[in-house]
Amino acid sequence: xxxxxxxxxxxxxxxxxxxxxxxxxxxxxxxxxxxxxxxxxxxxxxxxxxxxxxxxxxxxxxxxxxxxxxxxxxxxxxxxxxxxxxxxxxxxxxxxxxxxxxxxxxxxxxxxxxxxxxxxxxxxxxxxxxxxxxxxxxxxxxxxxxxxxxxxxxxxxxxxxxxxxxxxxxxxxxxxxxxxxxxxxxxxxxxxxxxxxxxxxxxxxxxxxxxxxxxxxxxxxxxxxxx
Numbered sequence: 671x672x673x674x675x676x677x678x679x680x681x682x683x684x685x686x687x688x689x690x691x692x693x694x695x696x697x698x699x700x701x702x703x704x705x706x707x708x709x710x711x712x713x714x715x716x717x718x719x720x721x722x723x724x725x726x727x728x729x730x731x732x733x734x735x736x737x738x739x740x741x742x743x744x745x746x747x748x749x750x751x752x753x754x755x756x757x758x759x760x761x762x763x764x765x766x767x768x769x770x771x772x773x774x775x776x777x778x779x780x781x782x783x784x785x786x787x788x789x790x791x792x793x794x795x796x797x798x799x800x801x802x803x804x805x806x807x808x809x810x811x812x813x814x815x816x817x818x819x820x821x822x823x824x825x826x827x828x829x830x831x832x833x834x835x836x837x838x839x840x841x842x843x844x845x846x847x848x849x850x851x852x853x854x855x856x857x858x859x860x861x862x863x864x865x866x867x868x869x870x871x872x873x874x875x876x877x878x879x880x881x882x883x884x885x886x887x888x889x890x891x892x893x894x895x896x897x
Contacts, residue, residue: 674712675719677889678703685883688876699876702748704886706731707893710738716889717742725769725884727751729760736764750831750865750884752805755779767791769831769865769884772807774818777825784824792819793831793865796850798843806832809850816854816861829863829881830854840871844878851879 671679686696704725705713713724713735725748726732736747749765752772758779761768771777772795780790794816797806807815812830819827832847834840844866851864867875869888876883887893 672715673891674715674889677891678716678719678721681885681889685872685876688873692877694876698881700882702750702882702884703889704750704884705735705890706886708890709894710735712890713739713745714742717745722746723748725750725886726765729753729757729764732764733760748882748884759783762790765790767793767828769793769882770795770805771815771819772797772805774815777815777819777822781822781824787824789824789826791828792825793828793863794819794854796830796832796847798832798838798846799835804833809846812850813853813857816857820858827854827858827861829861829865831865831882833868834866834871834874840874841877844871844875844880848878 685699685701689696689699700723702723702725703716703721706727722744723746728751732747732749747765748767748769749761750769753761753770753776755775762780762783771792794812795806796809796812797804816827819825830847830851834843847866854861863882864880865882866880867883869885872883
């Protein structure tokens with residue numbers, strides 16, 4: 671087994687163990703491999719190991735890799751970074767899921783960028799900190815944003831996404847996210863996704879009901895030197 675395969679297998683075992691401890695099934699949880707700054711060749715290798723869910727933080731990387739790997743048509747591309755409205759068309763051409771809807775204008779831009787009758791899966795990003803400069807909508811404004819997304823027929827509301835704050839225990843932060851998720855699910859019972867948990871806190875995220883984990887370097891290894 672390659673080093674990449676060994677790391678992937680180890681993370682999947684940890685996910686399964688955490689799910690079992692939470693009284694959940696591992697099949698309830700989608701593992702997204704984040705390949706930020708890694709070459710398309712790594713995504714191809716991951717695909718050979720059975721990975722089908724891949725995440726990117728930057729539109730330029732998302733677009734370039736999805737074009738280079740276009741023959742791998744069963745890959746599902748997740749855009750998980752902060753998005754500019756002027757990049758909406760490029761994101762929409764490449765991603766099947768956008769995790770970072772944090773304002774009405776971005777939702778509107780993604781809706782306007784629809785070129786056919788394809789429906790884009792989206793999540794409302796929630797800011798679990800007091801720093802308004804971080805990505806995401808305030809928890810008490812998430813329902814209103816979700817309701818706006820629900821008015822846009824080319825977008826399908828799937829649920830919520832968040833990153834745990836650095837200065838708070840992940841378990842308490844994800845419990846707050848679960849409360850927001852429950853409120854949005856009351857508006858749309860099909861919006862069941864909770865995108866939460868990265869390498870250092872996915873166990874706590876699973877305990878709080880996360881359905882989608884965004885895991886990078888624990889699987890891919892250190893990011894390449896960009897300089």
